[in-house]
Amino acid sequence: xxxxxxxxxxxxxxxxxxxxxxxxxxxxxxxxxxxxxxxxxxxxxxxxxxxxxxxxxxxxxxxxxxxxxxxxxxxxxxxxxxxxxxxxxxxxxxxxxxxxxxxxxxxxxxxxxxxxxxxxxxxxxxxxxxxxxxx
Amino acid sequence: xxxxxxxxxxxxxxxxxxxxxxxxxxxxxxxxxxxxxxxxxxxxxxxxxxxxxxxxxxxxxxxxxxxxxxxxxxxxxxxxxxxxxxxxxxxxxxxxxxxxxxxxxxxxxxxxxxxxxxxxxxxxxxxxxxxxxxx
DNA sequence: TGTATCATTGTATCTATGTATCATTGTACC
DNA sequence: GGTACAATGATACATAGATACAATGATACA
Numbered sequence: 001x002x003x004x005x006x007x008x009x010x011x012x013x014x015x016x017x018x019x020x021x022x023x024x025x026x027x028x029x030x031x032x033x034x035x036x037x038x039x040x041x042x043x044x045x046x047x048x049x050x051x052x053x054x055x056x057x058x059x060x061x062x063x064x065x066x067x068x069x070x071x072x073x074x075x076x077x078x079x080x081x082x083x084x085x086x087x088x089x090x091x092x093x094x095x096x097x098x099x100x101x102x103x104x105x106x107x108x109x110x111x112x113x114x115x116x117x118x119x120x121x122x123x124x125x126x127x128x129x130x131x132x133x134x135x
Numbered sequence: 136x137x138x139x140x141x142x143x144x145x146x147x148x149x150x151x152x153x154x155x156x157x158x159x160x161x162x163x164x165x166x167x168x169x170x171x172x173x174x175x176x177x178x179x180x181x182x183x184x185x186x187x188x189x190x191x192x193x194x195x196x197x198x199x200x201x202x203x204x205x206x207x208x209x210x211x212x213x214x215x216x217x218x219x220x221x222x223x224x225x226x227x228x229x230x231x232x233x234x235x236x237x238x239x240x241x242x243x244x245x246x247x248x249x250x251x252x253x254x255x256x257x258x259x260x261x262x263x264x265x266x267x268x269x270x
Numbered sequence: 271t272g273t274a275t276c277a278t279t280g281t282a283t284c285t286a287t288g289t290a291t292c293a294t295t296g297t298a299c300c
Numbered sequence: 301g302g303t304a305c306a307a308t309g310a311t312a313c314a315t316a317g318a319t320a321c322a323a324t325g326a327t328a329c330a
Contacts, residue, residue: 020316101262103246107260115231181287181288193289197308200288211315212314213314
């Protein structure tokens with residue numbers, strides 16, 4: 001289920017305060033952490049993903065560079081961008097925790113920005129969790 | 136019929152008691168309400184409007200932020216400022232709830248895919264919330 | 271087999287636009 | 301007059317987009 005013209009479920013929201021480069025980075029990190037993006041696989045080119053998200057390709061390039069700095073991907077001039085294998089099982093576990101924390105942080109910030117309480121945010125997460133229990 | 140170098144009929148009066156940031160805010164709000172500024176259209180940049188009114192661009196930025204807080208416009212760092220579609224109080228409440236649910240849904244799906252339990256996801260959200268309590 | 275050319279892909283740099291922070295001003299109140 | 305506070309301005313910063321550049325690989329052809 002893609003959320004854009006690439007095969008990746010990535011969406012951005014210009015209305016959020018979080019910079020869109022960070023929105024892209026956080027979602028790709030989560031996709032790597034959860035295994036949707038596997039080691040060795042190629043990411044969309046900066047221009048492909050940018051076109052799909054209707055943003056400038058430099059913004060995607062910045063997201064890729066941040067992920068490269070984290071050691072998650074390898075960006076290769078003239079060739080493309082590829083997912084790296086985790087250095088160790090511990091690194092993999094750390095990545096999952098960091099990916100989760102980043103998403104939780106984003107949810108917390110936006111929920112607060114929209115005026116919701118912590119209890120309301122938690123309730124929304126519980127509802128979302130239950131909603132996907134059945135399938 | 137513009138009252139300055141932009142195409143917008145906005146004027147300010149330094150002699151009035153009301154702060155000029157509020158004068159700007161009020162006139163833009165009226166232009167949106169009457170339909171002169173339509174949803175999706177881009178407002179002048181803070182520097183453009185400031186130059187036209189011969190005031191500091193920070194003052195325009197403050198007016199824009201106030202309107203953003205009212206939910207009338209969307210100010211986007213590095214991109215510009217845009218008029219939002221009007222929404223009744225009920226509709227905007229629904230949109231707000233849906234935005235929260237969408238974020239919660241994304242978090243739930245990624246967290247589950249990464250192998251976390253509901254309790255772990257909730258704990259991450261609580262941590263994130265506490266982490267931003269200070270400011 | 272070498273190389274010229276071209277398309278593809280990421281990089282560097284500059285511009286445009288909003289943000290954050292501190293200084294200045296001016297006005298109200300004592 | 302002096303002081304406190306709100307409003308405005310000045311300046312440095314952060315984010316996103318535009319455009320020119322550089323590296324890689326595929327293809328054609330000598």
